[in-house]
Amino acid sequence: MQVIFISDLNAEPKRHINPKHSNQFFRNLANCNLFNIRDICYDNANTRLPTFHRNGCNPSRINHIYCSTKLATQTIRLSSTPTDLSDHYLLIATLECPELVTKKSSSLIKKKYFDIDNMNQETW
DSSP states (O other): OOOEEEEEOSOOTTOSSOSTTHHHHHHHHHHTTOEEHHHHHOOOTTOOOOOBOOTTSOOBOOEEEEEOHHHHTTEEEEEEEOOTTOSBOEEEEEEOOGGGSOOOOOOOOOOOOOOGGGOOTTTO
């Protein structure tokens, strides 16, 4: 089973001062072998990818996408896009995992037609 966990955690993993129990929650995610996609896409600790903004405050990274090991190895990119609809950015992860989406059989459904005018007791 593959897992994708998306959340507004109101906390940053590398920040020492977080809401109560946040740092323990991040450790629990790591213990469950879930990876923060931001850490996969950006290996430079100074690279910020803001996910939240409010007037008068520095942008922060409080929204996160975590995934299981197999999906982590298939991560291509992560981006955040500001929007006027919310004080949270859109957080978009791109994964290369075609096995998660399967195509249904493209065989056509065969319809059976009955010509009632030409039917008899046997063909009915």
